[in-house]
Amino acid sequence: MLDRVVVVGAGVVGLSIARVLSALEGLEVVVVEKEADVGWGASKANTGIIHSGYDDDPVKYPNRARLAVKGNRLWTTWAEQLSIPVDWCGSLVLARSSEDRRVLRELLARGIRNGVPALRILDGEEVRALEPMVSEDVVEALWSPTAGVLSPYEATVALAENCVENGVKILTETLVKGVRVKDGSVEGVETSRGFIGARWVVNAAGLYADEIARMAGVSDYTITPRRGEYLVFDKDAGPKPSRILFPTPTPVSKGVVVETTVAGNLMIGPNAVDLPRDAKEETYTTKEGLAYVWREASKLVKKLPGKREVIRVFSGLRPQPSGGDFIVRVLEEPEGFVEAAGMRSPGLAAAPAVALEILRLMRLNGLDHGFKKRWKAERRAGLRIMGLGWDMLEKTVSRNPSYGRVVCWCEGVTEGEVVDAIRRGAKTIDGVKFRTRAGMGRCQGAFCRLRIAAILARELGKPIWSITVKGTGSELGVGDVKSLLEGEDVAD
Amino acid sequence: MPTRRVDLLVVGGGPAGLAAAARASELGVRRVVLVDERRWLGGILPQCIHPGFGLHRYGRDMTGCELAEKLIDRVSSLDVDVYTEAHTVRMGYESYLSKTAEVLTPRGAFRFRAKTVVYAAGARERTCFEAGIVGSRPAGVYTAGEVQEMMDVWGILPGREAVVAGSGDVGLIVARRLTLEGVKVKAVVELMPYPGGLLRNVVQCLEDYQIPLLLSHVVLAVEGSKRVESVLVAEVDENLRAREETVKRIPCDLLVIAVGLIPRVELLAGAGAMIDPKTGGPVVNEFLETSLPGVFAAGNALVINDLVEHAMEQGELAAESAYRFIEDGGFRSASWKRVRVGDGLRFVVPQLLAGFRDVKLYLRASSPSENARLLIPELGKSVRLRSVRPAEMITLTLKAEDVLKAERLTVKLV
Ligand SMILES: Cc1cc2nc3c(=O)[nH]c(=O)nc-3n(C[C@H](O)[C@H](O)[C@H](O)COP(=O)(O)OP(=O)(O)OC[C@H]3O[C@@H](n4cnc5c(N)ncnc54)[C@H](O)[C@@H]3O)c2cc1C
Ligand SMILES: Cc1cc2nc3c(=O)[nH]c(=O)nc-3n(C[C@H](O)[C@H](O)[C@H](O)COP(=O)(O)OP(=O)(O)OC[C@H]3O[C@@H](n4cnc5c(N)ncnc54)[C@H](O)[C@@H]3O)c2cc1C
Numbered sequence: 001m002l003d004r005v006v007v008v009g010a011g012v013v014g015l016s017i018a019r020v021l022s023a024l025e026g027l028e029v030v031v032v033e034k035e036a037d038v039g040w041g042a043s044k045a046n047t048g049i050i051h052s053g054y055d056d057d058p059v060k061y062p063n064r065a066r067l068a069v070k071g072n073r074l075w076t077t078w079a080e081q082l083s084i085p086v087d088w089c090g091s092l093v094l095a096r097s098s099e100d101r102r103v104l105r106e107l108l109a110r111g112i113r114n115g116v117p118a119l120r121i122l123d124g125e126e127v128r129a130l131e132p133m134v135s136e137d138v139v140e141a142l143w144s145p146t147a148g149v150l151s152p153y154e155a156t157v158a159l160a161e162n163c164v165e166n167g168v169k170i171l172t173e174t175l176v177k178g179v180r181v182k183d184g185s186v187e188g189v190e191t192s193r194g195f196i197g198a199r200w201v202v203n204a205a206g207l208y209a210d211e212i213a214r215m216a217g218v219s220d221y222t223i224t225p226r227r228g229e230y231l232v233f234d235k236d237a238g239p240k241p242s243r244i245l246f247p248t249p250t251p252v253s254k255g256v257v258v259e260t261t262v263a264g265n266l267m268i269g270p271n272a273v274d275l276p277r278d279a280k281e282e283t284y285t286t287k288e289g290l291a292y293v294w295r296e297a298s299k300l301v302k303k304l305p306g307k308r309e310v311i312r313v314f315s316g317l318r319p320q321p322s323g324g325d326f327i328v329r330v331l332e333e334p335e336g337f338v339e340a341a342g343m344r345s346p347g348l349a350a351a352p353a354v355a356l357e358i359l360r361l362m363r364l365n366g367l368d369h370g371f372k373k374r375w376k377a378e379r380r381a382g383l384r385i386m387g388l389g390w391d392m393l394e395k396t397v398s399r400n401p402s403y404g405r406v407v408c409w410c411e412g413v414t415e416g417e418v419v420d421a422i423r424r425g426a427k428t429i430d431g432v433k434f435r436t437r438a439g440m441g442r443c444q445g446a447f448c449r450l451r452i453a454a455i456l457a458r459e460l461g462k463p464i465w466s467i468t469v470k471g472t473g474s475e476l477g478v479g480d481v482k483s484l485l486e487g488e489d490v491a492d
Numbered sequence: 493m494p495t496r497r498v499d500l501l502v503v504g505g506g507p508a509g510l511a512a513a514a515r516a517s518e519l520g521v522r523r524v525v526l527v528d529e530r531r532w533l534g535g536i537l538p539q540c541i542h543p544g545f546g547l548h549r550y551g552r553d554m555t556g557c558e559l560a561e562k563l564i565d566r567v568s569s570l571d572v573d574v575y576t577e578a579h580t581v582r583m584g585y586e587s588y589l590s591k592t593a594e595v596l597t598p599r600g601a602f603r604f605r606a607k608t609v610v611y612a613a614g615a616r617e618r619t620c621f622e623a624g625i626v627g628s629r630p631a632g633v634y635t636a637g638e639v640q641e642m643m644d645v646w647g648i649l650p651g652r653e654a655v656v657a658g659s660g661d662v663g664l665i666v667a668r669r670l671t672l673e674g675v676k677v678k679a680v681v682e683l684m685p686y687p688g689g690l691l692r693n694v695v696q697c698l699e700d701y702q703i704p705l706l707l708s709h710v711v712l713a714v715e716g717s718k719r720v721e722s723v724l725v726a727e728v729d730e731n732l733r734a735r736e737e738t739v740k741r742i743p744c745d746l747l748v749i750a751v752g753l754i755p756r757v758e759l760l761a762g763a764g765a766m767i768d769p770k771t772g773g774p775v776v777n778e779f780l781e782t783s784l785p786g787v788f789a790a791g792n793a794l795v796i797n798d799l800v801e802h803a804m805e806q807g808e809l810a811a812e813s814a815y816r817f818i819e820d821g822g823f824r825s826a827s828w829k830r831v832r833v834g835d836g837l838r839f840v841v842p843q844l845l846a847g848f849r850d851v852k853l854y855l856r857a858s859s860p861s862e863n864a865r866l867l868i869p870e871l872g873k874s875v876r877l878r879s880v881r882p883a884e885m886i887t888l889t890l891k892a893e894d895v896l897k898a899e900r901l902t903v904k905l906v
Contacts, residue, residue, distance in 0.1 A: 236758065284628050290626065393596070394600065405598045406596055412579070412581060414596075444619045444621060449634075465647075468631065475631065478649050481648065484675065
């Protein structure tokens with residue numbers, strides 16, 4: 001029997017699991033991902049909050065409650081080891097009515113039960129002293145200093161790079177189409193690129209986890225997409241809060257948040273719209289959804305910047321499990337089938353804890369590998385030119401001129417950084433964007449997309465028109481300029 | 493780290509910046525440096541392979557590329573220190589006689605200390621997000637300028653079937669350009685009840701090629717996950733709101749966004765310059781001086797110009813002003829009057845007048861009209877205009893002595 005584990009899905013959960021398993025001696029870890037890059041499912045389009053863990057009811061949703069708190073603590077180490085930009089800014093749940101104040105007390109009690117440290121209820125004056133921009137009708141807030149924001153796409157990239165350094169294979173543009181089960185045990189996965197044998201198959205397929213489960217004969221849950229839309233403001237637009245601002249939650253959702261991303265943009269969102277089970281790719285934005293987000297965010301603060309300061313809107317799909325709680329388990333039937341599914345919010349916060357929990361469960365079920373003697377916990381982030389002081393910058397440019405050639409003018413990203421991103425695995429325009437921020441500024445790539453495509457074309461040895469935005473089917477163009485006129489008689 | 497001291501730093505090497513650098517050098521300004529972030533000079537001109545440039549000034553209709561060459565030749569023959577692939581990262585106002593700029597190039601990172609600056613950084617295009625278009629975010633949604641650059645700089649055909657959002661001159665020209673390469677342009681969609689561009693361009697770019705122009709229509713949403721598959725378009729009511737019952741789906745694989753330009757002022761704003769919300773550019777006086785003494789603005793970074801000659805003459809005026817600033821150590825104090833933008837107009841540039849010199853005003857009408865009159869009641873001035881359109885900048889020259897004697901100045905269009 002092959003000592004291999006196949007992880008289906010290169011989201012933050014699958015990659016966290018792969019990272020933990022990569023520390024084991026003699027176990028081959030292969031991550032299979034249908035998209036052209038890692039982290040392009042729920043893991044790239046979310047609020048990026050490392051929740052502190054007071055939200056989730058420990059009776060109804062024991063996994064969520066337990067793993068969020070533990071994950072929050074683990075992220076402090078993981079983010080440092082992996083050089084993931086994170087801001088442990090804390091969060092405020094704002095109460096605007098006496099009913100809200102009652103809910104705050106529930107949250108506080110729940111936080112205490114879940115083991116969340118440092119919670120405190122502030123009065124309106126204290127809140128405004130901390131965050132002068134919150135709206136005048138805020139009467140109280142639950143302050144949670146251990147919450148943080150991180151850059152979700154940089155997190156998955158960092159995890160992936162660390163995995164690869166520790167021997168994990170990541171196969172992108174590889175779709176899992178079947179799980180082969182024989183005599184009650186998994187044997188591997190059928191993919192668009194052939195069969196991959198494995199003793200363990202870990203289902204971390206996000207929105208598609210229910211389908212992967214069915215391939216293995218498991219059908220006790222479904223996953224439905226719950227859409228969340230966002231608006232991102234120009235870096236120079238403000239005011240921006242120093243902490244994450246939540247409304248008082250409703251039973252359905254934690255509500256529309258006002259926050260400053262780690263890159264320094266004001267961002268508002270998400271709403272929560274349940275979609276049919278088969279709408280797993282419908283990351284559309286809608287007029288109504290965005291208007292709702294705007295209205296809700298306006299309630300939390302005195303004033304939002306003008307609408308013309310919005311530079312980008314987007315949406316993500318939460319993998320909502322039918323049972324409500326995270327599904328974290330090792331099945332007896334089929335043997336070797338492991339699940340980390342239904343990772344709705346706070347799945348990002350919980351991911352490291354989920355990974356350790358999966359390891360624990362696999363150990364209980366016969367995984368008996370010891371730890372490697374040499375395992376690399378650290379990952380070094382790529383150089384960010386705009387993060388350097390001028391003297392360092394001068395030195396860097398004199399050593400490598402490509403770090404002086406600015407390709408993205410809005411965010412100040414240089415050719416050197418783009419080439420580095422490509423060497424680290426970016427194959428697409430979006431891959432470069434999520435690694436370097438090129439194209440994330442106010443012009444949204446209109447100025448830099450072609451220069452980045454030209455660098456990709458050169459590095460990958462492809463014609464420039466065939467460079468894709470996000471994998472096969474999203475080529476920049478349809479051919480060379482004259483290609484539609486070929487064979488036509490242009491003489492007349 | 494070495495700091496380079498210069499008399500004039502020109503930021504941006506488009507027509508405005510090139511004209512500024514050349515004029516300053518001709519006037520005898522000594523250390524003139526021009527920086528541009530692109531690999532070649534000319535700003536957006538080299539991507540404009542269509543004619544329509546320079547007729548008013550040179551009596552000859554040229555393509556953007558031809559004009560660029562002309563302007564670059566002029567600068568090359570003068571004593572101007574040119575840095576290409578040189579991105580200005582930051583600008584600062586240090587003192588009345590010293591402004592700083594940090595410039596990053598493959599040949600090194602440089603810090604300049606300049607007596608004067610002409611800021612001519614051009615404009616950027618509004619994006620689909622700024623146009624309020626929702627839906628998916630696939631490949632195949634590009635701004636008009638990007639489409640020009642794709643086709644005529646990089647040789648990429650961006651799609652087979654296109655919809656163009658916006659009927660300004662840029663949208664019209666791109667629609668024709670696509671058609672010439674065999675792309676089927678299914679519609680040019682315009683929010684307003686009238687085309688945004690010149691009538692001449694509507695005829696020469698759309699009618700000649702039977703491209704449908706949908707007036708009072710809006711692009712609502714993009715569909716398709718990897719590549720654009722269709723766009724949703726609807727008619728709008730008189731309040732410019734989409735009428736739900738008129739929504740229709742147009743299959744296409746390319747959506748071109750041509751919904752206007754925005755001056756690139758972030759460096760100026762970062763250095764503390766005052767911005768005019770009406771133009772999106774800096775507030776300037778009749779020397780084209782911003783609220784930072786010795787920092788001048790010209791071209792599309794000052795105000796969106798439809799005619800390249802306007803951008804160039806602004807560059808030249810900015811250079812003359814910089815020259816005076818250097819020679820005289822700045823301008824005398826005066827009682828500056830803020831021009832009031834009256835009915836019928838979107839903006840007036842310059843915003844501040846004192847009457848030191850005759851001044852050319854640049855104005856844009858709010859809506860098209862025939863037989864309009866441009867009024868400055870305080871001067872008893874009235875100018876008849878046969879036909880005005882928002883697409884065409886209106887200019888008006890005022891005499892210094894008129895400005896001097898007026899208490900206040902209001903410009904309106906009736
Ligand atoms: C709007 C929104 C806001 C959120 N906000 C927060 C927050 O603030 N804090 C927080 O903690 N959590 C938040 N979450 C939740 C968090 O984003 C998710 O819990 C987390 O990203 C889930 O990670 P994952 O790896 O399970 O899923 P994904 O990232 O979706 O990864 C699954 C991967 O599997 C791949 N895949 C699927 N099927 C196949 C197949 N057949 N073959 C190969 N590959 C396949 C997919 O392409 C995908 O890359 C939010 C989610 C959303 C959508
Ligand atoms: C698509 C299009 C078609 C047009 N067609 C016509 C026409 O037919 N006829 C006509 O008369 N006019 C036309 N115009 C208008 C005219 O060409 C413009 O008004 C003119 O080019 C503006 O010149 P500029 O120098 O202000 O800006 P630009 O040409 O945009 O040049 C600005 C330069 O500054 C650089 N820059 C910006 N920021 C920095 C920085 N931080 N550091 C370094 N460099 C920087 C930019 O990269 C750019 O090279 C057209 C305009 C467009 C957009």
